[in-house]
Structures are given as C-alpha cells and as structure tokens.
Amino acid sequence: MHGWCGKILRVNLSDQTTDELRLDPQIYARNLGGKGLAGELLFEHFQRRWDDPLLPLVLMTGPLNNTASPTSGRMTVMSRSPLTGAVCDASVGGKMGTLLKRAGYDGIILSGKSPDWCGLNICDHGVSFTDARQLCGLETSAIHHRLQAAPGMEKGAHAMIGPAAEQGVRFAAIVFDGHYFAGRGGLGLVMAAKKLKHISVVGNQKTAIFDQTELQAAQEEIYRLVAASPILTGDLGISNYGTGALYDLMRSRRMMPTANFRQTWFEHSAAMNASAYKKRYKTKKFGCAGCHILCKKVGIKGEIIPEFETMSHFSALIGNSNLEAVVEANRICNEAGMDTISAGVTLATYAELSDQQLTPDKMLDLLADITTGRGEGGALGQGALRLATKAGRPELAMVSKGLEFPAYDPRGAQGMALAYATSTRGGCHLRAYPISHEILRKPVATDRFALSGKARIIKISEDMNAVVDSLTACKFLFFAASLEEYARALNAVTGLQTSAQQLLATGERIYYRERIMNARNGFAASDDDIPARFFAESGSSSATIQVAPLDRQEFLQERAAYYRIRGLDENGLPTAEKCAALELPC
Amino acid sequence: MLKLLNKYAQKLVSHGLCLPDTPLVGGVNDRVLWNRKDPRTAELEKIIAGLNINSIILARPVDPFATILDYHCRNSESEFVPEDTETRTFLHSIPVARSLRAEEIVPLLQKRKGCVIEGQGIITTGTVSPEQAFVVFSSIIFSAFVKFFVDYAYALHSGPVDEEAQKLLPQLLAAYERFLPVGPPTELATGPFSAADEIVQAMIEAGQATVDARMVDSFFGNISYFANEHVYISQTGSSLDELAGCIDACPLDNSASTGITASSELVAHRDIYLGGDQRAILHGHPKFSVIMSMLCFEPDCKNRGKCHIRCEKARFIDDIPIIPGEVGTGPRGLSRTLPPAVQGRRGAIVYGHGVFTVGNNDFREAFTSLATIEDACRAAYLQLIGELAAQRE
Numbered sequence A: 001m002h003g004w005c006g007k008i009l010r011v012n013l014s015d016q017t018t019d020e021l022r023l024d025p026q027i028y029a030r031n032l033g034g035k036g037l038a039g040e041l042l043f044e045h046f047q048r049r050w051d052d053p054l055l056p057l058v059l060m061t062g063p064l065n066n067t068a069s070p071t072s073g074r075m076t077v078m079s080r081s082p083l084t085g086a087v088c089d090a091s092v093g094g095k096m097g098t099l100l101k102r103a104g105y106d107g108i109i110l111s112g113k114s115p116d117w118c119g120l121n122i123c124d125h126g127v128s129f130t131d132a133r134q135l136c137g138l139e140t141s142a143i144h145h146r147l148q149a150a151p152g153m154e155k156g157a158h159a160m161i162g163p164a165a166e167q168g169v170r171f172a173a174i175v176f177d178g179h180y181f182a183g184r185g186g187l188g189l190v191m192a193a194k195k196l197k198h199i200s201v202v203g204n205q206k207t208a209i210f211d212q213t214e215l216q217a218a219q220e221e222i223y224r225l226v227a228a229s230p231i232l233t234g235d236l237g238i239s240n241y242g243t244g245a246l247y248d249l250m251r252s253r254r255m256m257p258t259a260n261f262r263q264t265w266f267e268h269s270a271a272m273n274a275s276a277y278k279k280r281y282k283t284k285k286f287g288c289a290g291c292h293i294l295c296k297k298v299g300i301k302g303e304i305i306p307e308f309e310t311m312s313h314f315s316a317l318i319g320n321s322n323l324e325a326v327v328e329a330n331r332i333c334n335e336a337g338m339d340t341i342s343a344g345v346t347l348a349t350y351a352e353l354s355d356q357q358l359t360p361d362k363m364l365d366l367l368a369d370i371t372t373g374r375g376e377g378g379a380l381g382q383g384a385l386r387l388a389t390k391a392g393r394p395e396l397a398m399v400s401k402g403l404e405f406p407a408y409d410p411r412g413a414q415g416m417a418l419a420y421a422t423s424t425r426g427g428c429h430l431r432a433y434p435i436s437h438e439i440l441r442k443p444v445a446t447d448r449f450a451l452s453g454k455a456r457i458i459k460i461s462e463d464m465n466a467v468v469d470s471l472t473a474c475k476f477l478f479f480a481a482s483l484e485e486y487a488r489a490l491n492a493v494t495g496l497q498t499s500a501q502q503l504l505a506t507g508e509r510i511y512y513r514e515r516i517m518n519a520r521n522g523f524a525a526s527d528d529d530i531p532a533r534f535f536a537e538s539g540s541s542s543a544t545i546q547v548a549p550l551d552r553q554e555f556l557q558e559r560a561a562y563y564r565i566r567g568l569d570e571n572g573l574p575t576a577e578k579c580a581a582l583e584l585p586c
Numbered sequence B: 001m002l003k004l005l006n007k008y009a010q011k012l013v014s015h016g017l018c019l020p021d022t023p024l025v026g027g028v029n030d031r032v033l034w035n036r037k038d039p040r041t042a043e044l045e046k047i048i049a050g051l052n053i054n055s056i057i058l059a060r061p062v063d064p065f066a067t068i069l070d071y072h073c074r075n076s077e078s079e080f081v082p083e084d085t086e087t088r089t090f091l092h093s094i095p096v097a098r099s100l101r102a103e104e105i106v107p108l109l110q111k112r113k114g115c116v117i118e119g120q121g122i123i124t125t126g127t128v129s130p131e132q133a134f135v136v137f138s139s140i141i142f143s144a145f146v147k148f149f150v151d152y153a154y155a156l157h158s159g160p161v162d163e164e165a166q167k168l169l170p171q172l173l174a175a176y177e178r179f180l181p182v183g184p185p186t187e188l189a190t191g192p193f194s195a196a197d198e199i200v201q202a203m204i205e206a207g208q209a210t211v212d213a214r215m216v217d218s219f220f221g222n223i224s225y226f227a228n229e230h231v232y233i234s235q236t237g238s239s240l241d242e243l244a245g246c247i248d249a250c251p252l253d254n255s256a257s258t259g260i261t262a263s264s265e266l267v268a269h270r271d272i273y274l275g276g277d278q279r280a281i282l283h284g285h286p287k288f289s290v291i292m293s294m295l296c297f298e299p300d301c302k303n304r305g306k307c308h309i310r311c312e313k314a315r316f317i318d319d320i321p322i323i324p325g326e327v328g329t330g331p332r333g334l335s336r337t338l339p340p341a342v343q344g345r346r347g348a349i350v351y352g353h354g355v356f357t358v359g360n361n362d363f364r365e366a367f368t369s370l371a372t373i374e375d376a377c378r379a380a381y382l383q384l385i386g387e388l389a390a391q392r393e
C-alpha cells in the first residue's frame, strides 16, 4: 500500500494486550483515514455509553501524514461524547499524526479499562504499558516535561489528559505535545474512563509514496495558493497574528458573542485584538509538523497566546476587559486539559443565571474550581446545558445538541445558524464553516444576512470538511486551496485516481454515517436546532449594520430543504433509500 | 437565488462576453432554478445530479472568444493548458468536451471547475455561489485568448505556423477591436482625497471605469489609495465594478487586522506607498499586456519555463518593466518584486498576470497609464508578428 501503513494498533487496556488490525484496501479507499476511518471502526459500538469500557476511543491518521503534502501533520480523535452523547471527533495538530505513521500504524483503537492509571508507549520495536499513577494531579506541561525526559522520548509525540479529566469534567480535552487539543466534547473524559493517562509515540519509518514527482507538483500548486491567500499568509493573516486575526473582523461585523450571546458587540474589544497581544507579549510563531503557516503564537516569556475562540469568549462573552486575565484563563484550561470554548460558555451561562458580572478574579477562581471540583466547580464542570437545566433555565445555555457555541453569533452570519443546528457533533463551527464565504469571502462572498438558499452550501461544506478531516489536512488551508489540488496530492501519495467531486461523494458517505450513529442514539430534528434567543432577540446593531433576530420560519424551511438535500426524512432521520444508495447499514 | 442567477447572466452580457438572452445560469438548493427556459436544461440537470454543486453556467461567448475556444478544442485531445497566472494558480488546465452529454461532461467537471464544449461554449460550476461559475467562465476566456496569441507568436518565431491560426488571425483581431480600452465615460475625480468617504467614492468610481474600459477581464483586479496612515484597499475577490462595501482601511502600523479580508496584494501596495510619493494604485489584467509579458525570445535561457518566478532579464515595453512574481507574499511573490520595480515609474507589467499602475494624487493618471500601456502592448504585438513573419519569408 502507498500512503497508508495498512495496519492499525488495537489496544485492550483491561488486560494490557495489543494486536494489529489489517483492513481491506477498499475500506481505506472508501474512508480515507482520520474521521472517515475512525467512524467506520466506531460504527458498530456507537450505542455504548461513554464510560462503557467497550466503547472505543480511536486515534486515526490519514494517507497524507508523514508525506510532503502540505499541512499533513494532523490527525483525528473520535468517540462518543460524554457531554452530548453525540458523535465526537476532533482534528488535532502537533506531531502525533506524523509519528504514529513513522511507528508503522495508521491509527490506534483503544478499548477496555486499565486497572489503574497507565501510559501507552509505542515505538518501532513494539508497544509497552507503564504505570502512570505518579502523573496524576500534575499540570499538563509538567506531564509533558516528564514524558519527554524519558529515555529516547525527547523527540516523541505525547498525548495526555490533565486534572480536568481526572475530575470528571465533561469537556475535558486530550492535550497533544503541550499545545494542541482534541478539545471539544470531552474526549479527555473518555480517555480517563479507560484509565489511560498518556500515549507516547516515536518512530522512524517512511511512508511509501506512489509518485514523488506528482506529489511535488501538487505541493507546489497548494503552496502557490497559500502564498496568494491574504487570510493565511497576508500581512494581517493568521500566519502573523494567529487565529486571533479574526477578532477585529468579528468586532467590525458586529457578530462577537457578548454577555452570553445577549449582545453581539463588546465595547472593550478594540483594545483586546490580536495586535494588542502581539505588542504586549512580543509573540513568536510555531505550529504543527509539516506546516509552514505556523498559526500558533507564544509570548517572549513562553506565555501561550489564546486562539481566537478563547480570546473572544474569555473577553466579550464574559465581559472581561483584562488582557492578562484572558491569557491566564487560557493557561488554566490548557494546564488542566479542558476545552476553552465550553468553559467560557459555561461561565457565561453561570453569570447570566446568577445575574452577575464576573470580575477577572472571579472568572479565574471559577475556572480553577472546575479543575479541582471545589465549590461550584463540580456543577460547572458538567457544561452549560446541565448547569442551566439544573437551575430550571435550559434556554439560557447557548448550545446545540449540548455542545457550547464558539465565537460566531449566527445572527451576523446566518448560514452559521443552520450549520450549528445540523452539525453532527453539536454547536461547532468547523463542520460547515460558512464563515469562510459569509465573512472571509472564500471561495467567494455570500450574503451573510441571508439564510434562504444556503442549505445545499452547508451540505456541500460538511461533505468537504469530512474529507479534509479524513485526509487528514488542515481546514485553514481550504481558505486557499480546494479539493481539486488535494485530490492531486492524494492520488500522488496513494495511487488512487480520484477527483474533487468524487472526494465530495466520499465525504457525503462519511457524514451520513454520522447521522445514522446519532439517530441510533435518539437524535432527531428537535436536536437540529439552536436556542430560542437567536429568533427572539436582536444583536447589537450600529448605524450601518442591522443585526436582526433570525426568522424562525425561514430557518425551519431551510432545515427542511437541508433534510431533502441530504436524503433524510422530515424528522432528520436516515432513510432506507439513501442508506442503500450510499451502501450504509440503516 | 433567482436574483443572483439573473445578476450573473446579466453580467456576462454587460461585460460584452455574451449576447443578450444567451447565458444559461442555474442555481441549486433542494431543487434547480434557471434564469430562463431552454431545451438544454434537461441535460444540464443530469450533469448537476452527478456533481455536488450549487450553481452552473452554460454559455457561448461572442467572437473572437468563441472562435478561439473552438480552435483550441480542435487542437487539443482532452485539455489545453495556458501558461498565464490565472491558469497556473486557479484553473490548472482547461478540459475539452465534444458534446453536451452528461456522460461526457460529468467526469470532466468532477476534476475541474469548468470545461469547454466544442462549438457550444463554456460550462462552469460553483459550490457556494454562481459568482464562482462566472469567475471561472471569464477566466477561461481570458486564458484561452492569451494562449492563442502567445502560441502564435512563438510559432512564427521558431515553429511550424498553423495555417488555420494564420487565417483566423485578422478576423480575431478585428473582432477584438470593440474590447480595446476606451477612456473613462466621465472624468474621474481629482485628488488628493483625505476624507474616508471621498476616498471610497473615488475608488468605486475608478473601479467601475476600469471594468467599463475592459481592462479587468478574468479574475478580479485590485485598487487602493493611501491617506491618513491607512491603505484603503479592495477586498480579496471583490469585483472592481462592485466595490461598495468591499473596501478595507488597513492602518500602516497593523494595529487592527480587520483588513485580513483585504486583497492578497496589500503588502505590495503598502510597500509601493512607503517607497515613494504615490497615493493611488490600480491593477488590471489587460490582455495584450499579459501576452507581451509572456513573449521572450532569449536563446537558451536557463530560466525558461520558470519565467514567472525566475526571470532575471531586464525587459521593457517602452518605459514599463516586465517583472516576475507570483500572487501574494511567497518567497517569489509580488510583494517582493513589484515595489522596487514601480519606484520612479508609471507602473509595471507582471509576467503572465497583469499591469499595476500608480498615480500621485488620484486615479486619473493610473487609469490613463493602464490604458496606454495596453495600447502600447497591442501595438508592440502587431509589430512583433509583422517582423517575425517578414523574417520567415
């Protein structure tokens, strides 16, 4: 096989045994890797609870990892979410994807439950388990430091869970290489349920390439487009400013979620933009293996500069105007290993429920409490929906399928309303990312205040991003390149003869399978929705920008159109006909 | 949706690319909508069913473009590959079909955003808006046109000359005459401008004039003005004839990154302003300037085939330099090559791409330079093929 290793490591944590799974090449071609292949492997287990030892946690690379294909350092982590009960996959950067391939594996399937906290170590020569009890309670940077200090592991990739997962926080993350997060939906808690504290990987093997010359040509095409992209490599783009470059744009478009989405404009935002962080922390850039954009930023004293969502939620959403407090909040979340988006929204929900304005100190104290379970921390660690439901006000949780919204108000980019609603993992911007055309003008601009006519665009984008997450490439690259160029890279690496549109068909099948998985767990049309607030309340309009409430009727019409386009019934459930067409079990 | 379909059908006509009532534009949500009735929509709907798209255009352009496309079709087996920036960056290649049958078209459109159907025109698609289909449509026309004239000149210089091309040439040049740049319909505003409203207004007006004068075929050009320590610049992918609401004000000190949506050439524009006294920059893609930029007869050049990034030869059309440089900020990007080339000059031609011109106070000078450079390039082309033909005899 070219591109793929052809074997997947299967780990039974209960008795600490492993074996190798070798799949038919057809299955690889059909699922590509990452999200696609992980979904294939999880499918039959998906009705298990998140803490059932037999529910697998899957880490999966793609055919492009460990090749010269641009941004090929990413991989997928997937399981069922303890926060939402829905499908939960995360695309994660760093170097684990590359090193896992170098160790000879396309992925790892973890199941069972270790008798006590353990570590999983993978290298060219084999797999071993270590006692990890001594790592409990430590911050993730300290764990990372210790893992790197192990003999032969200084250049290794390390995935770990922190105190948040040990504490049962439902939005606990898995932290990779100190800086990269399988952040959303509580995958860290699934790992904790298996009593697996960390995974460490080193390897030196090469991935076989079908046609090196073609790969180089494809790489050139992609780099050319990246260089032509102002959003990626322009002076104000994310290479220079990180994803925080979006902050000013959200401010100027008056769609920055403020005060738990009661407003869409934050008065202190001008002083809290990416430029302010760059000045205050004199940032440098770094990034994933195999990437030249380097979207991550670190301050001169090693301070990790927050990503856009974190910047926005720990400022506007909570009403905090203290820049240092945002960096500290980010640090607490990173060190504890928990999702900043869910943490931010949960605190904002808490503030609205208790009708208070959180001071920076209070915000930081509450975050610390979540990581230790102290005081109100235990309740906050259950996420916004459980918190609001317990208080009898579920409508105040800004979530979809129980997953907290990121920092794009759907009233300012209406395609986002449908994208949040139909996302298989819940309130997530990354499935269809209509921000790309509604705000960033890529591939071309669409009217951000229109929802009508967007159903098909959302469906196509979901399919496309399912491919991107299966390849496994970086979504940012698709502000510049398209599947047309990546098809060439994929063909060069694997010897497949696929095209952009054939890949979209592959993506459609991968995404539809997730609809089936959710449907089997009881999800239906009533879950494909967003909170009533967005249909009832206006955002913060200005003299020139009117941020009106969404039109409920239009939303329902467009959602119905989406169901027809996707081949779902009126209740959003899979149909026998479409399942047959896609060759999926119904 | 229907409004968008009509908009782009109308744009194909108003840009002079198609005759009235000929473009067929389809949009897809949960069903397909057409801008008008046509017997071919049945077959087109089969094509749509084979693709994940939301928009499609089928139209036969006017001459000289239709004749040129058919010429390329006759002379290509399955696709043709122009060497301009447009093709290199976005189109990659232009597939050719012989009939409007879904079985033949679908496989081509699975791979590329558009294709040419011999004798019937161009078919293009979009995944979020008919605007994509429109852009690809106009890019294919641009690239096919440039390829015809570039190939012809090289053939005259060193290859066998295709008799058919030779015979077509006079009629193509004649048909193209109505696309030659004309002056702005009304006098452009006199600068310098300082109020933001005034600047934006002047940019909108100059952008419209540039399109009306047919100097931005293909993908969009860009335009900027420098004042108040800000570069006011058109947004990425904005059409010069639709600039209202699409101009970003980018502070020189980068204290705000709202301009993340600004044109990919922001850095090049900014560095031109920092290196001189100019206040206005206009960028278009007039065709003969692009054609002339791609014609170089340097024998045994070590950079042959890499002219667009590596050319080291000092080449000029009159006082205007021809420079290498790819779109954007890469190591061989325009952001590095353009600013030094423009210093002390009216503008520069970028190999295979287009023309940048500058002005000290307003867009009048930049506009005039853009038009006169294109005139000069067309004259230079005619002279060149005259000389090459004479040499052959």
Ligand SMILES: [Zn+2]
Residues within 6 Å of the ligand: B220, B221, B222, B283, B284, B285, B353, B354
């Ligand atoms: Zn250009």
